Amino acid sequence: MIRIIIAFLLFLPFAVPAKESNYYFFSMEDVENIRSSSQTEWGQAIIEKQKEIVDERRKHSLRVPLLEGGHLHDYFCPIHNQVFRFDWENPHAHYCVLCDKYWKDNNRFDWAWINHVHLHNRVYLTACMYLYLVTEEVRYAEYIRDMMLDYASKYPTYMNHDTARGAGPWGGKMFGQSLDEAVWASEACRAYRIAQPVMTNKEIRKIETGYLTPCADLLLRRRGDANWQVWHNSGLIALGIALENDSIINTAVNDPECGYHVQMERHVRDDGWWSEGSPVYHYYPLQAMLLSADAVRCRGIDLYDDKLYKMLAAPASAVYADLFFPSHNDGWYGESLVAQAHLYEMAQVRYQDPFFMDVLRQCYRYTERNSVEALLNHTRIPAASNLASWPSVYFKDAGFAVLRSGEKTAVLKYGSHGGGHGHPDKLSISFHDGEKEIVTDMGTSAYGVPAFTGWYRKTLSHSTLTVDGKDQRATAGELVSFETTRKGGKVKAQVSDAYSGVIMERQLTMQKNKLIDLFTATSAEAHLYDYVLILTEEPFFTHEGEAVVLDDAPAYGYITNATKRTMSGFFSCKMGNATLTISLPDTLQFEVITGEAPGIPPGNERVNEKYPEHLCYPLIIRLKHKELKIRTEWQF
Structure with missing residues (x-):
C-alpha cells in the first residue's frame, strides 16, 4: 500500500522544478555562518553545550524503545500539576518533587516516559548535527546514522495507536499523536540529511524504507487542521526533502484543503495572531511554519512573506515589561519572548529586519545568547540597556x-x-x-x-x-x-x-x-x-x-x-x-x-x-x- 501511495505521489504535478542533489536544510552560506559563529565567544559556548548534551546522552542506553510512546501531558503529578522528574533508570517509577514520592503502576505514566526518551533522542540528534557541521568529526555523523538505523528497525513494529492505546484517527506510531510524530520528523530528518554522506546505500535504503517512507505515509493520511496540520506539513516537508520527493513537499505546501498556504489563510488573522487565541498556540504553529519556510528554500519556494512576518511581529507588542505574555486560553503559563528568542534569530537571518534585532536585544537582557539557531546569525547582538517603550x-x-x-x-x-x-x-x-x-x-x-x-x-x-x-x-x-x-x-x-x-x-x-x-x-x-x-x-x-x-x-x-x-x-x-x-x-x-x-x-x-x-x-x-x-x- 505504501508503494502505491508513493508511486501515486511521484506523478502528481508540483510547483518547483526537480533538481537532482539539491535537497538540503542548510545552504552553503548557512554552513559558513554556523562555522563562523562557532568561533566567537558566544558561539563556542553553544557548541560546548551541544557536546555536553551528546556526552550526557551517551551515558545511558542508546537503544530505541521497543514499546510505543503515549501522551506527554500524562507525565505529570495528578495532585500538584508538577512534571515528573525524568529518570533513565526508572521507566516504571516517576518522581514528583512536591509529593516527594515515586508514582508507580500507571501505564499512562510509563508510556509518557517513552515520549521523553524520544524527545531526548531528538535533542541528541540535533546536537550531533550541529557538531558535525562545525567540527566535521565523522563520529557525530555516525552517532546520527546509528540511531536512525535503530529507529528504522523499530518503527515498522510500532502499532498505530492514540494516547489511550486505541485506534483513534489522530494516532501515531512512536507517539500517541500524529502531531508529536510530525514534530519529531521535522527535526530528525535534518540530522539524517546532514549525516547521509557517511552512510552506505544499504543503510540509506533501510532508513528510507523503515522510517522515512512509513512516517510520510502516516502523516499523509492524517488530514487535519490548525496547529496539528501545520506540524503535519512541516514533518512532510522534512520527510520529502530527506526522500528527495517533490510531490510530498508539494502536497504539504499546496494541498487545497490542508496545505501550508491554506492553513495560513484560514488561521492567521489580519493583525498577525493565530486563531486559537493563545501565545503558546501562536508560537507552536509559528515554529512549524518557520521550519517549513526554511526547508523549502532548497526547492526554490519562498514562504518568507508578509503574513509570516506579521506572525513574528504581532506578539512582540503584546508582552509585559518582563517580556512574559498574559497566558490566554490553553497553554503553559510562562510563555515569553525570551523563550522564543531562537525563532527571532531565524527571523532576523531571513528578513534582516531592525525590529527583530530590537526584539533580540530585549531578550538578551534576560538570558544568554545560547540557542543553536543563533549560530545561523553571524552578527553580534548586544543586550539592550533600557526597557523597550512599546505603546498601548x-x-x-x-x-x-x-x-x-x-x-x-x-x-x-x-x-x-x-x-x-x-x-x-x-x-x-x-x-x-x-x-x-x-x-x-x-x-x-x-x-x-x-x-x-x-x-x-x-x-x-x-x-x-x-x-x-x-x-x-x-x-x-x-x-x-x-x-x-x-x-x-x-x-x-x-x-x-x-x-x-x-x-x-x-x-x-x-x-x-x-x-x-x-x-x-x-x-x-x-x-x-x-x-x-x-x-x-x-x-x-x-x-x-x-x-x-x-x-x-x-x-x-x-x-x-x-x-x-x-x-x-x-x-x-x-x-x-x-x-x-x-x-x-x-x-x-x-x-x-x-x-x-x-x-x-x-x-x-x-x-x-x-x-x-x-x-x-x-x-x-x-x-x-x-x-x-x-x-x-x-x-x-
Whole structure:
C-alpha cells in the first residue's frame, strides 16, 4: 500500500522544478555562518553545550524503545500539576518533587516516559548535527546514522495507536499523536540529511524504507487542521526533502484543503495572531511554519512573506515589561519572548529586519545568547540597556487590548473564543506591575491532570463575571472604544450573549500608578453575580471573615479555606504594594468571599521564582440582583 501511495505521489504535478542533489536544510552560506559563529565567544559556548548534551546522552542506553510512546501531558503529578522528574533508570517509577514520592503502576505514566526518551533522542540528534557541521568529526555523523538505523528497525513494529492505546484517527506510531510524530520528523530528518554522506546505500535504503517512507505515509493520511496540520506539513516537508520527493513537499505546501498556504489563510488573522487565541498556540504553529519556510528554500519556494512576518511581529507588542505574555486560553503559563528568542534569530537571518534585532536585544537582557539557531546569525547582538517603550495597543482580530503606563500593563480580553483551545472568559483581565502579574490569567495545567478541565478551563478561574455559578458560552465580545494617553489609556468592551439575557460591559482606565475597572451587567431578571479577581498574592482585610464552604458548582470546590464578609457601599484591602478599593451602590448589600485555589502551575525557572507557591487567591464580590455595577480602583 505504501508503494502505491508513493508511486501515486511521484506523478502528481508540483510547483518547483526537480533538481537532482539539491535537497538540503542548510545552504552553503548557512554552513559558513554556523562555522563562523562557532568561533566567537558566544558561539563556542553553544557548541560546548551541544557536546555536553551528546556526552550526557551517551551515558545511558542508546537503544530505541521497543514499546510505543503515549501522551506527554500524562507525565505529570495528578495532585500538584508538577512534571515528573525524568529518570533513565526508572521507566516504571516517576518522581514528583512536591509529593516527594515515586508514582508507580500507571501505564499512562510509563508510556509518557517513552515520549521523553524520544524527545531526548531528538535533542541528541540535533546536537550531533550541529557538531558535525562545525567540527566535521565523522563520529557525530555516525552517532546520527546509528540511531536512525535503530529507529528504522523499530518503527515498522510500532502499532498505530492514540494516547489511550486505541485506534483513534489522530494516532501515531512512536507517539500517541500524529502531531508529536510530525514534530519529531521535522527535526530528525535534518540530522539524517546532514549525516547521509557517511552512510552506505544499504543503510540509506533501510532508513528510507523503515522510517522515512512509513512516517510520510502516516502523516499523509492524517488530514487535519490548525496547529496539528501545520506540524503535519512541516514533518512532510522534512520527510520529502530527506526522500528527495517533490510531490510530498508539494502536497504539504499546496494541498487545497490542508496545505501550508491554506492553513495560513484560514488561521492567521489580519493583525498577525493565530486563531486559537493563545501565545503558546501562536508560537507552536509559528515554529512549524518557520521550519517549513526554511526547508523549502532548497526547492526554490519562498514562504518568507508578509503574513509570516506579521506572525513574528504581532506578539512582540503584546508582552509585559518582563517580556512574559498574559497566558490566554490553553497553554503553559510562562510563555515569553525570551523563550522564543531562537525563532527571532531565524527571523532576523531571513528578513534582516531592525525590529527583530530590537526584539533580540530585549531578550538578551534576560538570558544568554545560547540557542543553536543563533549560530545561523553571524552578527553580534548586544543586550539592550533600557526597557523597550512599546505603546498601548489593541488587536482587532485577536480581540484583546493592552494598556501600558511605564512598566505597568493591564490587559482586557474580549474577542473570539479560540476554537478547541478557547476558554469561557470574555471580559477577563490581567494586570502586571512590572515585576509579576498581580491579577493573573493562569492558562492551563498539563492536559492530563484533573484540574485542567475542573478548574483552569472554567469561567470561575478567570478575572471576569460568573453568573449563576455557570460557565460562559463560547462566544465573542466586541470592542466599544480604545484610546491611548501619554501615560496610559482607556478601553471598553462588551458582550451580550455569554449568558442568556445578560449584557456585560467592562472599561479599564490606566493613568500613571492608578487603574480603574468599571464592570456592569444588566438583565431583566435577577441573577447571582460573582465578580472575580484571581490574585497572585493574598489580600488582607481589617477584620476577619467567617468560614464558608463553596458548593455552587464543582469548580467552586477547588477554592479552599474560604471566608465570607458581608458589606455594603465600599471596602479596601491591601495586596502586596497595592491598595484596591471596591465600591457598589450604597443601597446594596453584597458578600466578599476570599480563599485559596490552584494557581499558576509549576513551570520554568523564571516562573517558579516569581510564583513559588503555585496558589492563587480568588477575590469574589457576590451580589444577587438584576444589575451589577462595580468599581475597582487599584493604587500602586
